[in-house]
Amino acid sequence: xxxxxxxxxxxxxxxxxxxxxxxxxxxxxxxxxxxxxxxxxxxxxxxxxxxxxxxxxxxxxxxxxxxxxxxxxxxxxxxxxxxxxxxxxxxxxxxxxxxxxxxxxxxxxxxxxxxxxxxxxxxxxxxxxxxxxxxxxxxxxxxxxxxxxxxxxxxxxxxxxxxxxxxxxxxxxxxxxxxxxxxxxxxxxxxxxxxxxxxxxxxxxxxxxxxxxxxxxxxxxxxxxxxxxxxxxxxxxxxxxxxxxxxxxxxxxxxxxxxxxxxxxxxxxxxxxxxxxxxxxxxxxxxxxxxxxxxxxxxxxxxxxxxxxxxxxxxxxxxxxxxxxxxxxxxxxxxxxxxxxxxxxxxxxxxxxxxxxxxxxxxxxxxxxxxxxxxxxxxxxxxxxxxxxxxxxxxxxxxxxxxxxxxxxxx
Numbered sequence: 190x191x192x193x194x195x196x197x198x199x200x201x202x203x204x205x206x207x208x209x210x211x212x213x214x215x216x217x218x219x220x221x222x223x224x225x226x227x228x229x230x231x232x233x234x235x236x237x238x239x240x241x242x243x244x245x246x247x248x249x250x251x252x253x254x255x256x257x258x259x260x261x262x263x264x265x266x267x268x269x270x271x272x273x274x275x276x277x278x279x280x281x282x283x284x285x286x287x288x289x290x291x292x293x294x295x296x297x298x299x300x301x302x303x304x305x306x307x308x309x310x311x312x313x314x315x316x317x318x319x320x321x322x323x324x325x326x327x328x329x330x331x332x333x334x335x336x337x338x339x340x341x342x343x344x345x346x347x348x349x350x351x352x353x354x355x356x357x358x359x360x361x362x363x364x365x366x367x368x369x370x371x372x373x374x375x376x377x378x379x380x381x382x383x384x385x386x387x388x389x390x391x392x393x394x395x396x397x398x399x400x401x402x403x404x405x406x407x408x409x410x411x412x413x414x415x416x417x418x419x420x421x422x423x424x425x426x427x428x429x430x431x432x433x434x435x436x437x438x439x440x441x442x443x444x445x446x447x448x449x450x451x452x453x454x455x456x457x458x459x460x461x462x463x464x465x466x467x468x469x470x471x472x473x474x475x476x477x478x479x480x481x482x483x484x485x486x487x488x489x490x491x492x493x494x495x496x497x498x499x500x501x502x503x504x505x506x507x508x509x510x511x512x513x514x515x516x517x518x519x520x521x522x523x524x525x526x527x528x529x530x531x532x533x534x535x536x537x538x539x540x541x542x543x544x545x546x547x548x549x550x551x552x553x554x555x556x557x558x559x560x561x562x563x564x565x566x567x568x569x570x571x572x573x574x575x576x577x578x579x580x581x582x583x584x585x586x587x588x589x590x591x592x593x594x595x596x597x598x599x600x
Contacts, residue, residue, distance in 0.1 A: 192342070192345070193342070193579075193583075194338045194339055194342040194582045194583055194585075194586050195285070195319070195338075195579040195582065197231070197337075197338035197341055197342060198321070198334060198337075198577075198582060199283055199285075199321070200227075201224060201227075201330070201337055201338060202281050202323075202329060202330040202331075202334050203281050203283070204220075204223055204224045204227070205220055205223075205272075205278050205279045205280075205281075206218070206220060206221045206223070206224050206270050206271050206272055206278065206364075207220075207271065207272050207273070207277075207278040207279070208271035208272070208273075208274060208364065208365045208366075208367050208368045209274060209368070210274060210368040215245045215246065215364075215370070215373065215374055216245065216246035216271070216364035216365050217271075217364070217368060217370065218271075218364075221246050221271050221364040221365070222242060222246050222364075224270045225242040225246055225247075225248050225270060225362065225364070226242055228240075228242075228270075228337065228341065228362055229241060229242050229248055229250075231341055232248070232250045232341065232344065232360065235341075235344060235345040235348050235349075236348045237250040237251060237252060237344065237348070237360070239251050240360075243376075245364070246270075246363075246364035246365070247361065247362065247363060247364070247374065247375060247376075248270075248360070248362035249359070249360065249361060249379065249380065250344075250359075250360040251357060251358070251359055251360070252344050252347055252348065252355070252357070252358040252360070253357060254355065254356045254357040255351055255354060256354045256355060256356050256597045256600070257354075258356075258597065258600045260600050261355070261356025261357070261596055261597050261600040262356060262383040262384060262596055262600065263356060263357045263358070263381060263382045263383050264356070264358055264359070264382060264383065264384050264386065264593070264596055265358070265359040265360070265361055265380060265382035265385035265386070265558065265560070266340045266358060266359070266360050266361070266385070266386055266388065266589060267360075267361045267362070267363065267385055267386065267387045267388070267549055267550070267553070267560065268333045268334075268336030268337045268339075268340055268362055268363075268387065268388050268389060268565070269333045269336070269362070269363045269365075269366030269371055269389065270333075270334075270337065270363065270364055271364050271365055271366055271367050271368075271371075272328060272330045272334075272367065273332065273570070273571040274367065274368070275328075275571040275572075276327070276328045276571060276572060276573060277326070277327045277328070278327055278330060279327065280326070280327060281323055281327045281328070281329065281330055282298065282323060282324040282326070282327070283321055283322070283323060283324075283329065284296075284297065284321070284322055284323070284324060285319055285320070285321050285579075286319065286320040286321075286322070287319050288317055288318075288319065289315050289316065289317065289318055289319065289578075290316060290317075291306065291312070291313070291316055292306055293305045293306055294312075294320065294322060296322060296323065296324055296325025296573065296574075297324050297325065298323075298324030298325045298326040299324070299325035299326055302325035302573050302574065304322065304569070304574050304576055309568060309569065309574075309576075311392060311568055315578050315580075315581075318578040318580040318581070319578060319579040319580065320576055320577075320578050321576060321578070321579065322574075322575070322576045323573060323575065325573050325574075326573065327573060328570075328571060328572060328573055328575050329567075329575035329576065329577070330575070331565065331566070331568075331570070331575055331576070331577040332367075332389070332565075332567050332570040332571065332575070333366070333388070333389045333565060333567075335388075335565040335566055335577050335582055335585070336387070336388035336389050336565040337362060338582060339582055339585040339586050339589065340360060340589065343586045343589035343590055343593075344358075344360065346586065346590055347590065347593060353590065353593070354594065354598075355594060355596070355597045356593075356596055356597050356600065358593060359380050359381060359382045361375065361380060361385075363375070363549055366389075366548070366549050369405070369510040369511060369547070371549040371552070372549050372552045372553055372556065375556075377556060377557060377558060380558075382558060383558075384521065384524045384558065384559050385550065385553055385558045385559070385560035386528060386550075386560060386561060386562070386563050386589075386592070387548045387549050387550040387553075387560060387561075387562045387563065388562075388563050388565045388585060388589070389548045389549070389550075389562055390542075390544070390562045390563055390564040390565055391565075391566070391567060391568060391570075392540070392564055392566075392568075393537060393564050393581040393584045393585070394532050394538055394539055394540050394564060394584075395539075395540045395541075395542045396525060396528045396529055396532060396541055396542070396561060396562070396563060397541075397542045397543060397544045397561060397562040398514065398515055398518045398525045398541065398543075398562075399475065399513060399514065399515040399518075399542075399544065400511070400513055400514050400515075400543070400544045400546065400547045400548065400550075400551045400562075401452070401475060401544065401545060401546060402473070402474055402475065402476070402477060402480045402511070402512045403471065403472070403473050403480075403509075403510040403511050403512075403547055403551075404471070404472045404480060404484060404507055404508065404509055404510055405469065405470065405471055405472075405507070405508040405510055406469070406470040406471075406472060406487060406505065406506065406507050406508075407467060407469050407470075407506045407508070408434065408467065408468045408469075408491055408503055408504070408505055408506075409465070409466075409467045409503060409504045409506075410427040410430050410431055410461070410465065410466045410467065410468075410501060410502075410503045411427065411464065411465055411501060411502050411503070412424075412425040412426055412427030412428075412430060412463060412464055412465070412466070412498065412500075413425035413464075413498075413500040413501060414462075414463045414464035425498040426463050427461050427462070427463060427464060427465055427466035427501065428461050428463065428466050430466065430494060430495070430498055430501060430503075431459055431461060431466040431467070431468045432459075433497075434468060434490060434491050434494050435459065435468065437490045437493075437494065438454055438487075438490065439454075439486075442454050442483070443455065448545075450475050450543070452472070452473050452474030452475065452479050452480065452483060453472075453473055453483075454470060454472050454483050454486070454487055455470060455471050455472075455473070456468060456469070456470050457469045457470060457471055470487065471510075472487070473545075473546075475513055476513075477512075484507060488505050491503060491505060510547070511547045511551035511552050512551060512555055513551070514550055514551045514554040514555070514559075514560065514561070517554040517559050518554060518559055523599075524559050524561060525541070525561050527592060527595050527596060527599070528561055528563055528588075528592060529541065530591075530595055531588045531589075531591040531595055532588055532591075534591040534595070535584055535587040535590075535591050536584070536587070537584060537588075544562060548560075548562045550562050563585065563588060563589070563592075564581075564584075564585060564588075565577075565582070565585055566578060566581030566582050566584070566585055
């Protein structure tokens with residue numbers, strides 16, 4: 190009997206796949222390949238004979254075309270294997286709450302962690318559904334193991350039902366998406382797709398064609414070190430300098446005070462000693478002008494702080510991470526419209542949304558593979574309160590099947 194999407198999901202989430210931004214390897218953690226090998230086994234078992242894991246941790250596979258037409262575009266279905274470094278993904282213990290009837294969900298591994306209905310209004314749409322959470326001591330991993338399970342389940346359904354006509358569909362599972370390196374080593378020529386779809390979104394029915402544009406900033410500070418007993422008028426403590434830079438950031442430009450189309454400047458790490466310190470930031474905005482203005486502001490704050498420390502110096506390094514995919518997708522409206530129609534055919538009302546974040550699709554779009562984002566059903570990503578429903582994952586499977594049919598019909 191074919192595995193359900195829930196069966197697969199529960200199998201995947203217990204495998205630790207956290208990525209590590211401090212690592213210089215690709216993938217950043219070898220343990221991501223543990224899940225990659227399992228996925229290859231499952232894809233081979235359902236008949237995808239070219240499924241393989243490459244040296245960089247990517248899983249490639251093909252659902253072969255069964256259409257008599259030779260002009261059906263090749264689409265790619267993409268999801269990422271890693272989980273976020275923001276919270277532990279080691280030792281995940283999922284729980285399934287059958288036939289959820291409303292109210293708060295207490296997490297058994299941590300008495301103080303509760304998924305409150307008042308804070309998670311999407312729970313009100315889940316009455317009668319099966320809710321999956323962690324035990325509260327780890328994140329769940331629905332971001333993005335829900336997407337993995339949905340793609341594999343849809344692939345099995347298409348392979349088991351040859352009467353459903355579709356073109357060739359490439360499958361791509363990536364490592365390191367959470368640290369913005371998910372597609373750095375992707376071989377697009379080998380992939381051979383015309384368009385792509387990530388399954389990495391949230392609420393059922395949502396199609397996202399817009400993301401933040403994103404940069405990282407690393408500031409390295411060199412202060413003046415001296416014995417604290419003889420420091421008067423001489424010491425310039427690099428830790429204090431780093432703290433002063435963070436303290437001057439506008440409070441109204443933090444993630445916790447912004448929403449909608451607002452961008453932000455967010456310190457993500459600080460470390461150092463008296464002599465040397467470093468501060469890491471991520472900067473996000475939906476427009477290039479907004480992103481540039483925030484970088485300029487951060488550098489000006491740094492420069493102003495440094496004027497009070499004439500014996501110290503700093504470097505200011507900007508690294509481009511990804512760009513708003515809407516600029517690319519607007520040139521290919523049928524890619525998004527077909528996804529919206531697939532949602533309708535799967536029995537939902539489509540909602541077109543913007544992501545206050547990014548996906549592999551952001552980078553893929555600018556690499557030549559236009560790639561909007563389809564919902565995967567998860568909520569409260571990167572936290573121990575993360576949850577997903579079995580029924581929403583199945584809705585994503587149905588959407589993928591309808592999408593495959595649509596591209597073949599409209600060819």
